[in-house]
Amino acid sequence: MTAxxxxxxxxxxxxVLSRSDAPLSAYxxxxxxxxxxxxxxxxVYRALDKLLERGMVHRLESLNAFVACAHQEKECCxxxxxGTVAFAICESCGHVVEFHDHAVDHRLDDWARERKFKPAKTxxxxxxxxxxxxx
Amino acid sequence: MTAxxxxxxxxxxxxVLSRSDAPLSAYxxxxxxxxxxxxxxxxVYRALDKLLERGMVHRLESLNAFVACAHQEKECCxxxxxGTVAFAICESCGHVVEFHDHAVDHRLDDWARERKFKPAKTxxxxxxxxxxxxx
DNA sequence: TCAATTGCGTTATGCTATAACGTGTGTCAT
DNA sequence: ATGACACACGTTATAGCATAACGCAATTGA
Numbered sequence: 001m002t003a004x005x006x007x008x009x010x011x012x013x014x015x016v017l018s019r020s021d022a023p024l025s026a027y028x029x030x031x032x033x034x035x036x037x038x039x040x041x042x043x044v045y046r047a048l049d050k051l052l053e054r055g056m057v058h059r060l061e062s063l064n065a066f067v068a069c070a071h072q073e074k075e076c077c078x079x080x081x082x083g084t085v086a087f088a089i090c091e092s093c094g095h096v097v098e099f100h101d102h103a104v105d106h107r108l109d110d111w112a113r114e115r116k117f118k119p120a121k122t123x124x125x126x127x128x129x130x131x132x133x134x135x
Numbered sequence: 136m137t138a139x140x141x142x143x144x145x146x147x148x149x150x151v152l153s154r155s156d157a158p159l160s161a162y163x164x165x166x167x168x169x170x171x172x173x174x175x176x177x178x179v180y181r182a183l184d185k186l187l188e189r190g191m192v193h194r195l196e197s198l199n200a201f202v203a204c205a206h207q208e209k210e211c212c213x214x215x216x217x218g219t220v221a222f223a224i225c226e227s228c229g230h231v232v233e234f235h236d237h238a239v240d241h242r243l244d245d246w247a248r249e250r251k252f253k254p255a256k257t258x259x260x261x262x263x264x265x266x267x268x269x270x
Numbered sequence: 271t272c273a274a275t276t277g278c279g280t281t282a283t284g285c286t287a288t289a290a291c292g293t294g295t296g297t298c299a300t
Numbered sequence: 301a302t303g304a305c306a307c308a309c310g311t312t313a314t315a316g317c318a319t320a321a322c323g324c325a326a327t328t329g330a
Contacts, residue, residue, distance in 0.1 A: 007308065009308080026286070026287080040310070040311065041287070042288080042309090042310080042311085045288080046308075046309080050308095061260070062196040064317095086243075099246065101246060104243065107236060108259075111223075112261060115223070117261070117264070117266065119261045120264070123260040124257075124258070125196070125258045126254045126257045127255050127256050128253045128255040128256070129255070130251075131250065134251065143278095144277080145277095161317070162316070174280075175279070177280085180318065180319075181278080199286090199316085199317060
């Protein structure tokens with residue numbers, strides 16, 4: 001059950017996100033890929049959908065933007081696609097730190113179980129100022 | 136330092152949200168208030184901004200929608216505007232449950248303190264199926 | 271009185287995301 | 301082989317979310 005190789009468009013989008021040190025909107029990605037033949041938002045959104053499915057990319061709901069997953073394929077919690085991811089987003093420099101916290105995950109799982117709520121996807125985003133920018 | 140009374144537009148928007156049992160987008164609110172003289176999105180967004188400032192309304196980042204705060208002015212954690220709020224959102228029926236969890240808050244606070252990150256606003260949203268809809 | 275602040279209304283615009291159509295390609299059971 | 305299917309792709313158009321920029325009116329306070 002090895003995942004199929006990325007298509008050309010998926011690779012291009014993933015590369016752009018990987019090289020960026022801040023989240024990018026779909027339209028910013030589009031602009032960066034015009035030289036590679038991208039003409040329409042859908043080309044970006046379709047690639048993003050697949051990358052999100054694989055857990056190779058995350059969506060930041062509070063920014064309507066996307067980042068490459070900070071972890072490698074086989075790392076930590078089983079690699080891409082497992083566990084809840086949390087983000088600390090600096091509102092000054094735009095830098096994003098991705099992290100996992102099992103205690104938080106457990107706590108939210110417990111809350112859900114008690115209420116028989118079936119979680120599909122959990123979003124945790126802390127917006128604020130990073131150490132550099134808070135100084 | 137009592138907060139000033141709500142203006143007419145702010146009251147109208149808050150009432151619409153209070154009466155709804157699911158989150159509403161700004162444009163849906165606009166439609167519901169056309170009979171009261173609302174003509175443009177900005178009238179809604181400006182009212183929402185003030186209501187968000189007061190903590191009387193919350194924004195659901197993963198839905199681009201808004202809900203009235205589930206708690207009363209002087210309740211629990213100091214009432215509106217204190218502590219981090221979390222949401223469980225049913226993707227089937229649209230119902231939203233607002234809750235606070237101090238353990239989660241602490242854990243995220245600790246994470247931030249260790250990294251000298253200064254949180255401004257934290258978003259926690261669990262999307263899934265409520266007990267009714269999961270059956 | 272004058273300046274500053276705040277809310278309001280309007281028009282226009284920009285950003286984010288998806289619908290709906292058709293094309294080409296590969297797989298695979300028949 | 302052939303037909304059915306799944307999937308990626310490209311294009312045009314449209315829907316949905318949010319703000320910029322202008323001007324007016326009312327309020328406050330030095």
